[in-house]
Amino acid sequence: MSMLQFTVPPLPHYMLCGPSFYAPGGRHVSRRNVGVFDLLVVREGCLYMGEEDRTFEVGEGCALILRPDSYHYGTKGCDVHTSYYWLHFQTTGSWSVTDDELPRHGVEPYDEKRTQALWSYATHTFQIQVPQFARLLHPGKVDELIGQLIQLNQSFYSGSAKWNQQALFQDVLRQLSASMAKEESTPAAACADLAAAYMRKHYRESVTAQELGDRLNFHPVYIARCMQRIYGCTPMEYLLHHRIEQAKLMLLQTDHTVARIAEEVGFNQAAYFTSCFTRAEGISPRKYRQRFSYG
Template identity: 35%
Template structure:
């Protein structure tokens, strides 16, 4: 399997959403239309023949089993007409989240706090290959045929089926799901995140991070800062406060009990950090959502 030369990183949630798809057959002499700023991601999967296509100053000759992700704000053009019959699938999708085209060697830089404020959840960076030799082309074609089949169904059922199938396709193409493409920096940052989520009620020290993850704490810190924009301690504080918000909404426990439950030994310190982060005290936060 060839290594992806470039990737497109898309922040989620919310996940990218499916718009439309199709299956096109070009005869010899036919070519892809030239387009500029179409406003949607255009994902191509070549089934047979060769598709000659370009984007800005890049050109590709896509063969069977290869995919290409064209970006919404670029100029797409035909390099030259098809020399023989060419069959390919195409799919349009959008995202409301930030995205960027970059090298796999460059760790994602996610605006974590901004993303949480806007969407209420920690960001995940979907990593889609720009141009790729599909590891399972037949499975990809089957998913595309399923998507095409939903166009004949009622919208009330086709909408959910289409989105589910599209997300299955995205998951299959997400390089973070494939070990051979995993970045060591991202992998360690994710392991540190999981360690925090599983142990946030306990007192976590630099030694406990190093012992659990088998790396020096300074390196763990650099990785988390690159991937999540936060150090392990900043992420720990963020996660504890998010868990406290859930308990304030779902229980009638006293503030001191919630503070202890999420890992704070000192209730005034918990209240102070909560107020700084959310602009209101824990009591005020609970009151604004209670009857």
């Protein structure tokens, strides 16, 4: 596994992110030496990517970081509708590519210069690693974090918003790093991730707590406890959040009516969709489209 290793401080910093999609046959553009790291997180479908002489199939729940100093390209068109997030970040510190993981436990070897630096209050640097390609341990959590980053993009000139974005981005990096862990996922995390994956796949359909339990072979109460512990919300709250996020993408990327979008993302009534959307976002779907659509 190739890993990107950063010497910190300074920490890698967030620049900008957004949603994107390809219809069947769509292919990622070819670019060389773009100068920023480009994180791709696939929500639905699959991106077929290449970087120099390596190729990647970035499926649902997977992430790939394209390097700032390399040539990357789409190896072929998407087989199905593919929805993903892109996120640009950079570092002013040193970084490298390695196949050797940092030790996760144990005592660091004695280093006289490092010890002297600690006693003299000099800056002590260390290394962090994130995988270049990974199947995310908690894809729903990464989806939620990037969704929050996108919302804060609208307050680009606010100092507090920028600060919050950097904090959220560090959480994204920690999620990427956690996906390298070889330890088995806890039963609660495994159950929560199964439930989240099922709801992301079937969000267009009518999903009940009982049906979720039947599909996953877990008691609905147990699933709810696991979701609350791992994601901080109930299954139905998670489903509603995902439907709203999908609706926001459609509002910005299509000219479909609000009623059609409501139906597409799993709401039986447009009025109920509008009510839920307004409560979650603070503005109606129509005003959201007017405020954030460009061109």
